[in-house]
Amino acid sequence: MPKLELQPQSKAPPLIAAVCDYWKRKRGAAAWPRRQDIVPAEIKQWLPRVLLVEAIDRGADFRYRLVGSRLGEFFPAEPSGKIMSEVLAPFGVVTTQKTLETYRSVLSMREPLRVKGDGAWYEQSLKYFEAVLAPLSEDGVTVNMIFGAFDFMWVRVDAGARETVDDEAWNTARALLG
DSSP states (O other): OOEEEESOOSOOOHHHHHHHHHHHHHHTTSSSOOGGGSOGGGGGGGGGGEEEEEEEGGGTEEEEEEEOHHHHTTSSSOOTTSBHHHHHGGGOHHHHHHHHHHHHHHHHHOSOEEEEEEGGGGTOOSEEEEEEEEEEOSSSSSOOEEEEEEEEEEEEEETTEEEEEEHHHHHHHHHHHO
16 A cells, blocks of 8 residues: 655655655645646646646546656556546556545545555555645635656566666666667
8 A cells, every 4th residue: 555645754765755845835825726826838847747637526536637757657548638547547547546646636535635654555566655735726715736756666587687767767777778
């Protein structure tokens, strides 16, 4: 089971910590920032690992509004503009259900949620992840979007040996190996 941390306080990887701080600055005195408060030019360095999802029917499902290029690599097709349950269907029922549950938690708790754990919880092997999922609200009453960022660690299995590499190192190695 992944570890869930409400209002993340513990030491986080730089990306996760920076996105949490950004969300807090954008929130200001409000309960939550609005979508238009998240300015892509201000988070340019994080955009490849950032996403925005819109809640549909109070969390019955979600629509991917923005999926950073690094995150998009992990989907079978471009997810932006598509319904989460449909995009995740190729990963299996358990992955889809547990991912939806995690996003619904942000809607119900109405607080930033730091999620970290083994991909096995979502029936996806060979990765460890940390993420922050933070609520956005257009009207200041209803959480209707989620702003998030993901950082991955990959476990590479080679001739029976296991080695953990971070997202950057894994992608560099993949590019070099063709």
